[in-house]
Amino acid sequence: MSGDNRYRAFISYSHADQAWARRLHRALETYRVPTRLVGQATRKGDVPRRLTPIFRDRDDLSASGDLSASVRDALARSGTLIVICSPAAADSRWVNEEIRVFRELNPGGDVLAAILSGEPDAISAGRPAGRECFPPNMRAPDGLVAEPVAADFRRSGDGWRMALLKLVAGLIDVRLDQLIQRDLQRRQRRVTVITGAAIALSLTMSTLTFFAISARSEAERRKAEAEDLIEFMLSDLRAKLEPVGRLDVLDAVGEKVIAYYDERDPRQMSSDDLGRRARAFHLLGEIDSDEGDLESAYRHFNTAYEATSRILAVDPSSPARIYEHAQSAFWAGYFAWRRSDLDTAEARFIEYRDLSRQLLADEPENLEWQAEAAYAHSNLGTVYIGHERLRDAQREFRQALELFQSIADESPDSEAALIDLADAWGWMAYVAEPLDGRGAAMEALRQQIRIYDEQLGGGADNWTIRRDTMTAEYALARLHIAEGRGASRADIEAALQILIPASHEADALVAHDPANLQWRLVVIRQRLWLSDAQLLAGDLDAAREAYLDASAYMTHPSWISAEGDVFDDTRLHASLMEARILAGLGDVDAASLALQHLLSELEQIDDWRNRLSKGTYLYAAVSNTLAELLDQQGEDREAARVREAMVNRLTPVIARVPADTRAEYDRARAVLQRERISAE
Structure with missing residues (x-):
């Protein structure tokens, strides 16, 4: 040194x-x-x-x-x-x-x-x-x-x-090999001693526990010794046993810790006792989580949560106790969320939010507390999205945004603070679209893009920022043409001004990391929206070229084997663009057949809750495109049936769908209304 x-x-x-x-x-x-x-x-x-x-x-x-x-x-x-x-x-x-x-x-x-x-x-x-x-x-x-x-x-x-x-x-x-041989010699000498000591300590703990319960005259002394031994077993002993491969002893230690605390009445424990108990179960939860046993980790984190809640009840004004329980509430909520238990996740995240705000109220200028509160609001917002409570989610995201803005103002050179702020604007755009319309969503996206471009320099040296910038840009372009055939010439041109230059950045993104599936997804979506915008602009050749680019990117082995709704919806979007291009080229029969297959697949979706962002748009757009082709072929009754089926399916969720879905839905209703008036 x-x-x-x-x-x-x-x-x-x-x-x-x-x-x-x-x-x-x-x-x-x-x-x-x-x-x-x-x-x-x-x-x-x-x-x-x-x-x-x-x-x-x-x-x-x-x-x-x-x-x-x-x-x-x-x-x-x-x-x-x-x-x-x-x-x-x-x-x-x-x-x-x-x-x-x-x-x-x-x-x-x-x-x-x-x-x-x-x-x-x-x-x-x-x-x-x-x-x-x-x-x-x-x-x-x-x-x-x-x-x-x-x-x-x-x-x-x-x-x-x-x-x-x-x-x-x-x-x-x-060199590493200079250390290994010497270390092996040390370990061979220590393994027998450590293992024997661990077994002896485990037996000692059992003895101490017995005396702590039955020998009242020595209860306090024995109890203190037992607690010290527990802490040693769960910290120092773990550090010694892991390297020599004796995790079986550590498992036995964990069982004895649980047995020891099961014999104790939590109401008789001091704050220090409860604190040790919480740390013990929290550590066991971390071990289980690292080993992939999420159910056991969930149980242990909940036990830690119960312990820290009792400590906080005894000393409710201590910042250390508040922070300790806030972390327990977060972990308990996080594992509940991972188990899809949204009700428990909501309750714990609310507690985490309120405790974080309490810390912030005592120290308003503390950036760490501001960040804790901001993350707490954002986490709760995501749970509310799962509950389909978009107004509640919007309220939480707005609170998070204000806090992230405050942190960024205090740390103007912090890339991490600016990324958090940009991400917060992205969440605001997500909930604003179904709640307040495309204008509000577009303004939030412009704010997000401004941070990426002006304050983060477009992420010139950070490919993740470049990817996020492109995602925000194509989301804005999508909103420009959300009205579909009703989009104004100015909106179409604005979308093209975003999407055409983005093609070069998209190609660079995939070239930089061809195996990155999430980046490939962003690039394919960019090309599909470019194809859509070019069709609306009347440039069929350019639309076909953009569609073929998207198709070429979808031939990569990582994409072919990708599973999940987001990939399925993107494949369906590509098929929709192919059908629209076929129709534009005059091959109405091929386009109609392709659309009928697409509609049949989309009609099999029983629950739209996980497909509101993209699935509903595809269902509405496919229905309208097919109905328009049926009208051209003189099959007015079948076209009306397709539109009515779509309107009936989407009516229960229409308040939560994005702007482009709403535009397709309104277009179908308007056609049906005109036909009813004409028939009358």
């Missing part, structure tokens, strides 16, 4: 990973470098005996009133940045900002990735975005993780010990 760096490394992590960060911090600072390597000259200076000091904000920050200044100072004086990578970290604006600032202050410094959970490059691989573990700023302009060292702490990866050695090798700049 160079002389001007006080810290050998800075650990950046999400608050959700705090317990794990503490464990890693302890493991690194207590690691003893093999004697034969100490003093060896490397790029980072002479190899030290110990890897101290390592900065972790909860332990190392002074009582400075300026948290940002303290963090920047620590980053400036750290030789290496270790990023604990998880889905929570990938979504954390603070982690992302710390990566950016470290690179700014230490251009030659190393950034090491410590993968805790989730999946690296999940988005690029077309898997759910919620599984992505790399924060955006971990990536270089080409979209790949910029640093070569990634220590994978997951069981499916390197495992704890090998990943730890990878980090140590990166910190002191030595």
